[in-house]
Amino acid sequence: MFHPTMLLRRLWPLCLLLLAAFAPAQEPEAGFSFGVVPQRTAIDLARSWVPVLDYLGAKTGYRFEFRTARDADAFEQRLDTGEFDLVYMNPYQYILHHAKHGYRVYAKEKDRLLTGLIVVRVDSPYREVRELDGKTLAFPAASAFAASLLPRAYLSRMGIAYTPAYVASHDSVYIGVSKNLFIAGGGVHQTLNNLAPEIRKQLRVVWVSPPVTPHALAAHPRV
Structure with a gap:
């Protein structure tokens, strides 16, 4: 199972090199804000990421402040302002905010690709995506x-009509499908x-989907 601590420990030499190379504009004790895309609940994300950031802080002497948002739209708004010094975000977000703010990738998980999913309840009669039309x-x-x-691009390419319902997080998708609130929903293997x-199990x-490049750890130009 993926865990951010394992990820950043593998990438630690690169992180340390770049943190040393790019001196912060503010004093070190002011620290860095570290944004994490809200794929899961804020409590679950904090449980995973705060120990990672404490680990980085102990190694560098800098303070890293964990930040996320209540949902993906709120996170996008915060990204749009360039709020985060450092941020863990998806490839699409990186393309947008590299262009707008100059965020640059300094690390990504080695030897792991990202795959999208569509899930249904285990007892659902639907066996193929075309049945979701x-x-x-x-x-x-x-x-x-x-x-x-x-998944939405695939559905459109295959001519499968659907109505999207945006529910804030991956966990909300899975819970909604498991409780029969939705026929099916999108996610990724990791979450x-x-x-x-x-x-x-439900x-x-x-x-x-075909595998694609994973989420990036990126830095704002002010770092």
């Missing part, structure tokens, strides 16, 4: 890359595998 499908947000943009077992994958 005309249904309302749940997605985390319009800008969620592998969990929304990739699906991180689900509580009692929810995960879901079945009916479509997987």
